[in-house]
Amino acid sequence: MSIDFVKIGEKWQKRWEKDKIFETNAEEIKNIENPDKFYITAAFPYLNGVLHAGHLRTFTIPETIARYQRMKLKRVLWTFGYHVSGTPILGLAELIRKRDKHTLWAYNTLHNIPMEELLKLDNPKNIVKYFSGRATEAFKKMGFSLDWRRNFTTDDGTFKKFIEWQFLKLKEKGYIKKGSHPVRYCPACDNPVEDHDLLEGEDTNLVEYVLLKFKIKMDINGIEEECIIPMATLRPETIFGVVNGWINPDRKYVLIKVYGEVEEVEDGKDKKDKKNKENKRDEENRLNYKGIWIVSEEASEKLKNQGRIIEKIKEIKGEELIGKTIINPINNREVPLYPAKFVDTEIGTGCVMSVPAHAPYDYVALRDYYRSIGRELNENDLISLINIEGYGKYPAKEIVEKINIKSQDEENKLEEATNKIYKDEFHKGILNENCGEYSGIPVKNVKDKLTRDLIKKGIAEILYEFSDPKVVCRCGCKCTVKTVKGQWFIAYSSEEWKKEAHKCVDKMKFIPESIRNEFHNKIDWMKDKACARRRGLGTKLPFDENWVIESLSDSTIYMAYYTIAKTINTNNIKEEQLLPELFDYVFYGKGDIVEISNRTGIPKEVIEEMRNEFLYFYPLDWRCSAKDLVSNHLTFMIFNHVALFPEEFWPKGIVVNGYVTIEGKKLSKSKGPVLPVEEVAQKYGPDVGRFYITTCAELSHDADVKFKEMDRVRDNLNKFYQFAVEVSDVSSEGIEPLEELSIIDRWLLHKLHKTIKIADESYSEFHLRKIGILFYELIKDLRWYKRRGGNNKKLLKLVAETWVKIIAPITPHLSEEIWEIFNKEGYISLESFPESNEQYINEELELGEEFIVSTMEDIRRIIEIAKIKPKRIHLYTAEYWKYEVLKIMNKNKDKNIKEIMPIIMKNPEFRKYGKEIPKLINELMKIGIKPVIDEVEILKNGKTFLEREFGCEIVIDGEDKNNKKRFSIPYKVAIYLE
């Protein structure tokens, strides 16, 4: 007879729902400092598919903890919303509308959507509706104890009002900025390209080239004009060592007039001016003339894409530039332009500066060039700018000679040499006396500062380039880097904001603790984040309706919205009523409630309820998520909280779990496996799924779902059920007083109370795997108890009653079912967690059983090796003085052997065993320093048991046969088989 986990799942879910036992309301606040509440959330799911095994793991963790805290009699707020902002849902709708074959296949088979239903999902609205329905279904089928009145999607009008309020506040605080921003762009599609729209080059990064504006005199229409020849480099510090420039003589270069746009500075105050600024005539005036530039033809396109307006004057061939003099803007040094074929005009500007002291390419190219004009390159031609340990003044020269590079054609060798030199110089190099005010600064620290300084002086600019030129859009066209103008940013780079965020991280709790540091690092790394996009679902920026708030930016403080969502939803409050003043009152207590009530048309009491819900449940106690959100969402959450809420409402803790794979395979929404949550519920039943997913791996580790192991979980839960059924008709009332219980009963009671204690701690530390281990231990203990002859029905019932509560947070349906079988009143979900009683905890009982086990193992071992079938087994406990030694060791646990030895030897009684003592101590160390137990008593008590086990007579401390007794030490009896 076994239990149907699916059936009991449905049974109890129906009852819970009918009785609304998981709906939570704030209490009238008595003590804001320490209310009896517990507020936990998980990062809500993005709904472009069904919930999968990864969601199951991340969400079951807080679900279990919520149930545990409820049993600790806290008022628990635990609910879910759905994330639908951004472009993926739009993209999915598009694919379904186009009847994309792969998409239809994936959603039909992997996400389990009937084709008829699937074909209707050709617009975002239907997708949101469909998947939110499926998600809700999945949560319910897994028995999640959620307050559904607080559910919403990020596309709901009411939620959008909340986000508008958030962004207005951020702007007021000066954390919203406007600027330009480089993006990956497809010229054919005329659109920014997202990761999933790429055919090739997903791993490509943007690299910042520094353009150093060298001067050059050029003849234009008969007039000599001063032009700019921008040298592109990744190592701006080498500007101090330039001895010439390189031009590819065979390629096309252009002379262009370059204008930069004056950045519009948005300080949030001059909204009235804004309209004027957009006026065309004004735009002309905002152009900033930057002179005539000479760059490769390809580079001129890039400049155009990256915020410069250009006007072409004429084209020339590279060779026309050869031999001309260019002027280094940092020191006005005049150097010549030489030809070099290695110059790739597709990279940078097609103009390269030559630093032969530190760049192997330059060194070899210059040597080649000099040789072609009949002279030899020597050290006087080089300018050293970096001192580096292990190298002389001219590292490039050194390495070229060392690995014997003969000419520019030896590209592999040159590449190798360059990598080596760059790496060494970057990590170990220090700028030398040729670098003016920068001398003495390590290379690795100088780049940013120098670049900033040079830009400020007007002698440098930035040009973005892909780290790998092969970036191809889905349409087949090569992508470029384009600067988006007028982009809105959240100013996460702000130093004071970072300071607050660090402070918050310092105060928070983290599980695992090691991620705390990751948050600190991430905060330091934060740059301004583009927070709005041209398309996608979500909220429009309240102050610029051309932009939609980007999806990671509209989900940073929504936990605050959960607290009031119930009031908004149940009172059917309309979005128009949710004015910013209302949120100001609810979250800040600002403004006059009567006035706000009049303005919004929301009754005063309702507003007060919202205020109270927020005050009661905030701050958030725990935020749960998988580890992929650490570097984005979770960090943003911290930033936004510290910006928008006073310190007492900052989040208190973050829990991060690892990923999930299925039979070793990564999850994939489009390729599988997915393992929809509903499938787990239907195939295994909710409790089996919940137990497995919370206990199959350590929290922070990745978990690999193995179906076979899930079967085992089902078997073990079933075993527990059988055990409960067996004792269901006895009462746990009237168990004998402790002194009258048998050793093995006392042992079981000890184990039970110790387990409660450990389970309690484990739950509060999110150590759910431990609960699983304890559960398996219980099964093992019960087996041992029976084997040892234990059969106290009342006690067994007590164990069952206690354990059914201990695992209730993980297997609530099974627990309810057993609770009902036990004829208990009410729901176990609302019962209180068992409490451990110290009076039953006695470690010696456990040591005693371990002693029996190890004795049995020893006997069995001897039987096996000696191949004897004993007629009689003699057991000898150790001589008295050996226990005395162990006692001394127990008293001096903190001391090492060297220190203990003299303490023992101080006692003259032990001196006569002088030679034996060090050996004994060593052996005892091996066994471990355990308290002395009454071994004779324990053996006597277990005699019958041992005789049954071995099928022969056991003699304890009888006649010393074969002189065995002397080998006995504490915890290790001497054995003689007869």
Added chain:
RNA sequence: GCGGGGGUUGCCAAGUCUGGCCAAAGGCGCUAGGUUGAGGGCCUAGUCCCAUAGGGGUUCGGGGGUUCAAAUCCCCUCCCCCGCACCA
């Protein structure tokens, strides 16, 4: 490159913070026995090598060190995974 996490006995996976009960939990697989008379079953024992009395030997990516004692602490080194953003 920067930042983070890892490498344990056939496999999965504890142990590492707080050195000694660590030849190293637990699970899977495998082997033997029992129970049962078939059907994902239960129980017991074994599963690095050697050993006819509980012993010995070699192990925890590799190398070195500290210590009476190291999977655990320190130094060096090799390998694997993840993140580096505007994308959820």
